[in-house]
Amino acid sequence: MERIAAEFSFLELNAPGEWRPGRPRSLRVKDTLRTNAEVVILEKDINDALGSFPSRRGSISIDFLPGSVLVAGKRETGFGTIRVETTGILAVEDGRKITMGNARIRINGQDQTDAFRKDIAGLDPLLDLADFPLPASRWILRVDDVSLRLSTPVPPKEAEGLTWRHEREALPLPPPEPFKFTPERFENGDIILVNGKSWRSKALLFFFSRPDDFSHSGMVRWSGGLPWVIHASPESERVEMEPLQEFLSPFEIEKAEVYRLKGNTMAAERAGRAAWGYFLEGRPFDDLFDNRDEKAMYCTELIWKACETAGVDLFGGKRSSYFSPVPFYGNVLFPSALIRSPLLEKVMTLD
Secondary structure, three states: OOEEEEEEEEEEEOOHHHOEOOEHHHOOEEEEEEEEEEEEEEHHHHHHHHHOOOOOOEEEEEEEEOOEEEEEEEEEEOOEEEEEEEEEEEEEEOOOEEEEEEEEEEEOOEEOOHHHHHHHHOOOOOEEHHHOOOOOOOOEEEEOOOEEEEEOOOOOOOOOOOOOOOOOOOOOOOOOOOOOOOHHHOOOOOEEEEEEOOHHHHOHHHHOOOOOOOOEEEEEEEEOOEEEEEEEEOOOOEEEEEEHHHHOOOOOEEEEEEEEEOOOHHHHHHHHHHHHHHHHHOOEEOOOOOOOOOOOEOHHHHHHHHHHHOOOOOOOOOHHHHOEEEOOOEEEOOHHHHHHOOOEEEEEEEO
16 A cells, blocks of 8 residues: 545444454444545555565566556466456446456457456456445545555545654565475375466466366376476476475465376386486477477376376277367367376375
């Protein structure tokens, strides 16, 4: 907040019997005869706050425009770089509800608004000011190139006397709690499906209407007495092998599930060795998702081909039913499709 100011008169509070020492929310304003208020938020401060969320694979930014807002996000996924832009005109309806009209969504430069029309409609209202602690009958919203200003028709008067200003220090968020698991529970050939945090992996899931789909996958391989994860990485643009703890970093991962070949330890061992071979060969990442490319591979292609090399057909002879058509790319095997394989069983959930 760059500025927050309010003046009010004739407050109606909740009953004193409901007030509790040490619990500020127990004291509530039920109504006021008059409220004059103003809140100012700077574009720069929002972007500084968004930058405090550490991420190696994604970024998001806000751009204020006269009367509207542009939200731009970039995410590196197992299926390449996905860039999403959302624009809309901010307005106040019924004096209290902030809405975003004429919203448009572009994914990798292509307009995809129609595909998400229902989801866009479900966003409104973005905020209902009826729940504001100091009720007001009407609010006005103004947006320019640098700030968003929300105020009542009559703004509050300038405060008299001493003025104090607090400058926020650049303080990063505390690190998230790591997933709780014991490495010994992982076996060679285990398949890990992961979903990134909040918006950082949701861009990939725009191709779906289900929020629980997974956005990346990898295969476990024990080496040197430690578990590693082999996966086709769009960041390094090749098949890489990284420690299990890093792959399951809580900075990046919202949840994960681990799947294992049913009763086929030897085949799982062979699949893990095949994946390790792809890493040693330095296989490139397949950013075209071309299933006919015998050299490059994307994340789930690595899983499917490693199992195939081990003599396991994850699709049970029905391969085409596991692939989904994706605009601009063709038919792609998404991580969540692996769950349907009759040869796999879930052995762990991490969230």
